[in-house]
Amino acid sequence: MISAVRRPVFGPALVLAAVASMGTTLAAQPPRLVQPGAPGQPTRDITAAEATDTSGVRHGAADTRFMQGMIGHHAQALEMVALVGDRSASADLKKLALRIDVSQRDEMQMMREWLTARGEALPDPHAHHMAHGQMPGMLTAAQMAGLTAARGAAFDRLFLEGMIQHHEGALTMVTELLATPGAAQEPELFDFASDVEADQAIEIARMRAMLKELGK
Amino acid sequence: MTRLVRFLAAPAVVAALAVPAGAQTATTPSTTTPDPRVGLKAGIRDPGVAARGIALLANLPKPDGFFDPKYPAGEPNPQMTAAEKKEEDGDASGAKPTPPADAKPATPARPPWGGLNFANSDLAFSGNHLFVGNFSGFNIYDISDPTKPALLTSVVCPGGQGDVSVHGSLLFMSVEQTRGRLDCGVAGVEDPVSKDRFRGVRIFDITDIRTPKQVAAVQTCRGSHTHTLVTDPKDPAHIYVYGSGTSSARSAEELAGCSGKDPKEDPQTALFSIDVIKVPVARPQEAKIVARPRIFADEKTGNIAGLWAGGDHGPGTQKTSVTNQCHDITVFPAVGLAAGACSGNGILLDIADPANPKRLDSVGDKNFAYWHSATFNNDGTKVVFTDEWGGGMRPRCLATDQPNWGANAIFDIVDRTLQFKSYFKLPAPQTATENCVAHNGSLVPVPGRDLMVQAWYQGGISVMDFTDSANPKEVAFFDRGPLDAEKLITGGYWSAYWYNGHIFGSEMSRGLDVLALTPSALLTQNELNAARAVTATAFNVQHQDPVTFAPSRAVALAYVDQLVRSGAVPADRSELLKGAIGAGDAAQLSMIATRIGERAASLAGPDAARMKALSQLLTSIR
Incomplete structure (x- = not known):
């Protein structure tokens, strides 16, 4: 004892x-x-x-929608990253892509577990194909086709521009969540949203710098 | 604890999940018996215990109102992912991780999720009162008899993390979450922009210890994750608070002037600064922010984002967070210095003018993920920085983890610059269901040595000797088995601090522990006697005051034991020396003092300092 x-x-x-x-x-x-x-x-x-009454700070519908939507949002980032392999010749871009791949997969897993632990539904793995234009920053089918067709420096440019747009969309989703009444009261979700904001802002800054280098 | 989700999104070794605790010794290089901390039985209330040089004297579980009766230990964390393993292994081969899109979640549905709502956090001391912070408020204990701590008052005021400090009759508390309410309510805040929301530093009047009263609440843009009290030796009528915000900034609609934008978009951003709050001690309700110094600014360009930009340091190195915040700042007003553990860097600050801290030096480290806390040694010539790799909620003490990741880094202060000397990490591997990484600690005041007692979450408590900053060693430990054998439930020691002869441990889910160091070859009874003779009237760990050791036989005998341990004094001579100290013959002691003083002059390092101190002591004790 x-x-x-x-x-x-x-x-x-x-x-x-x-x-x-x-x-x-x-x-x-x-x-x-x-x-x-x-x-x-x-x-x-x-x-x-x-x-010990936690009824006021439990997750709500907006929190659940945010997590479900962000899983689909992240899924498109993975699709973009998967294109890098044989289209880019840049070691820096490949390294960036790997980091994005790892961190977005981790966050997707966390979001799925967050939803499951609360008895909320997981989004259909392909749901984001329906969500183009609905979630901020999502690349259109035409943008994805353009990225798929590009090679070399042209690909690098489209990738960076696309991923910046995509990440900025995630920041918008966080901003919208925090602007929703009753949302992000649960400590875990608030911290997750804060981290998405911090991490993606860093990556945006890095990608902007890479884009600038590309322009030289 | 920091960055709740970084821990969820951070790397770990999946393979180790399948390895039972006992099997980890197989991968630990060891020529002696396995560390007794390996293979401890799991349990919330009846875990296995391993200890060396530390004894548990008392445990008080968290009081009513500070745990969810349905989940007294908190809830399990999500399991680690294949992608984490990939990053952990530094796998840059480009091999695709297993697509987890249709993977079945490992965690069963168990709403409502308890999470961290009622976790214990940091400790502060004043006289016979101990203040234990909690994400839901704080608890006040009477520790007149430390072996029988008695709960006096439970104060409900949620908002996390609930780190506490005390100054006279004022108690300060950090609040960072959006659920925090000005009125200490538990119901959260519905509106995205609300005058009811509180994020920042609360100030309570604790004159009536049974009825703490909130007297001020200083709102800040990013809230307060932790804070540091800073005294001004020239102005006792005021006290300063350095507020460290680490989460997202709120909108300007809610608090004027706030923005979390990139400095290029908004030079007035709340990022890349700390909050300096000035508090008139007699009129705390007039407390206000007086500065948000840009302590990370580039000296030449003035760019406020002048330090680490975030990311790794090359192949095989750790990914270090961006330096746009400090997590902990520890001040040492007696020498006018502060050490900041600031996300991507360790920094040294000149705080001669507390309202205008000036950066003297900054260091980075390719093995650090997140610079978390800082502790000076007693004479202000060394700093121990901790790396909270994984945010405190991940198992980062696995046998397979890199030993320099999630560790302490020890620096010497030379000409007001930081010089790296070594790393120290908990030497016993922990299981995959124990969150473990370097966390909060304090000095143990043994003359002639630099000792630090430290919390490692579910890794337990460890006492580190860093007298030789290049060769730190463990001298004592206390460890319980995991809360759960199957799932990682966040818990363990948040803080473990020495105060007036005892170690007080804030266990996140198991409650308050009081422990004592016990004598061993590595730390003798004489050394403990000298440490226990030191008394403080109050203690906030991030505000260090140098300890002075009153001349006494205990101190002299402690030095003798240290000189024998290092071999500087032969064991047979030491008995004569101890006999002379006991006898107290002035002429004899004076003669010995002279000879030891001469010997000291021919030595260098800690033994020279010990001999010199002993020589001086022998002429003053009778």
């Missing part, structure tokens, strides 16, 4: 016993469970049931 004082199962009896044994006036009183008010407002007693 590691516990000198074991958790009382749903009751503070043992803790109280430990407290009482100390004999000091302050500690002899039962612990208080309080909730402060806004600055300058009084502090009040609350119950453990009130304190």
Whole structure:
């Protein structure tokens, strides 16, 4: 047993016993469970049931739609990355593509698990083909065809331009989520959205720099 | 803890998932018996325990109101992915990872997901009171008798991470999540733009320890992930708070002047800065942001994004986060320095003027993923930086993990610059269901040595000796088995700090632990006696004050033990020396002091310093 004082199962009896044994006036009183008010407002007693009520910060429909949509959004990035192999001669671009591939797959897996853990539906793996033009930043069928047909430096340029557009779309999706009433209250989802924003912003900056190099 | 999702999207070794804990010794080079931390039984309340030089004195589970009765330990994290393995292995061959598009999720449906809502976080101390931060508020304990900590007050005020600091009758608390409410409510904030939302630094008056009262709440653009109290030796009427925001910036509609844009688009962006809050101690309600210094700016060009831009450092190197934030800043006002662990870099700051910190130096590291925290040694000549690879929620202490990733990096401070010396990582491999990486720690005040006690999440507690900054060693540890044998449930030690003779551990799900160091060949009773004689009236770990050791027999005997351990004093002579110290004959001690002083002059390094200190001591103890 590691516990000198074991958790009382749903009751503070043992803790109280430990407290009482100390004999000091302050500690002899039962612990208080309080909730402060806004600055300058009084502090009040609350119950453990009130304190652990997470109903206000559970995920909502907008959160679920964001995760479902972002899976499809990421899927297109993977399609773009898959084209790089025999079309680009740039080692830098290939490295960038590999990083995007790894990070987007990881995030897709995380999003699927987030949805599953909450009993929400996973999107159809091919759903994003229906979503062109509905989600911000998605490349049109014509853009994808152009990318597929291009080779060498022309491909590199189209890829970078397309991926910047695509990533900026993801940033727009985060912005829209955060602008939706009741959304992103759940800590995990808020942090995920923050990370998508941070990571994709870094990649956009990097791709802009690569595009500039290409122009020289 | 940082960047919740980075941990989810970060690399790991899938292969190791299939390796039972006990089997990991097979891959650990070892000529002696396996580390007792390997193969511990899993369990929330009855795990296996391995310890050396540390004893658990008390454990108080989290109080009512601070755990979900349905999921007392929190919820499992999603399993790692094939893509993570690919990045972990540094596989740049171009081989395609297995398409996971139709892969069946590993985690069963178990709504509602508890997550981190009630995780314990950082610790602060004031007198006989211990403050344990929590994502849902904080708890106050009476530690008059550290072996019997007693809960006094539970304060509900969610918003994460709930890192706490104390200054006199004021308690400061970090809030970063969008659910945070000005009124400490638990219901979150519905509107995207709302005057009810609070992200920033709260200030409570704790004069009545049973009834803390919120007296101020300083809103910041990115919220406050952590914060640091900074005293101004010249102005005791004010205290400064360095607020570190690490998540997304909110809109200008909600808080004027906020933007999370690229500096090229918006030079006034809330990124690439810290918040400096000035607090009149007698009128905390007047606290306000007085500066957002651009401490990452390029000296020549003035570009505010002047440090690490994010990305890897070449083939086989770690991917390091962009330096647009600090995670922790640790100040050492006595020498006017601060060490910032700032995402992509470690930096050294001149804080002689606390409102205007100036960068003195910056370092990068190809093995660091995320510069997380910083700890000075007692004389301010070294800094231990930690790398929170995986954000604190991933198993980063596997036998197969690179030993220099997710580790401490130890630097000497030479002419106000940082000089890398070595890495230190928890030497015992942990399982794939234990989140583990270097995390928060504090110094253990043993004269003549640089010791740091440190939390490694589910890797347990480890005490590191970095007296020789090029050769750090472990001197003690305490470790429990995983919370769960099958799934990674985020937990373990967030913080482990020394305060007035004991180690206090903030366990995210198992509650508050009080531990004691026990004597061993690596840390003697005399050394512990000297450490326990040091008393502080308060302690915030990110505000370091140098400890001075009052002349005493305990301190002298501690030095003698260290000189014997290093071989500088033969063991047979040491008995005579200890006898003389015990007898306290002034003439004899004076003679010995002279000889030791002469000997010290012919030596260098820690032993010379110990002998010199011992020589001086012997003339002052009677």
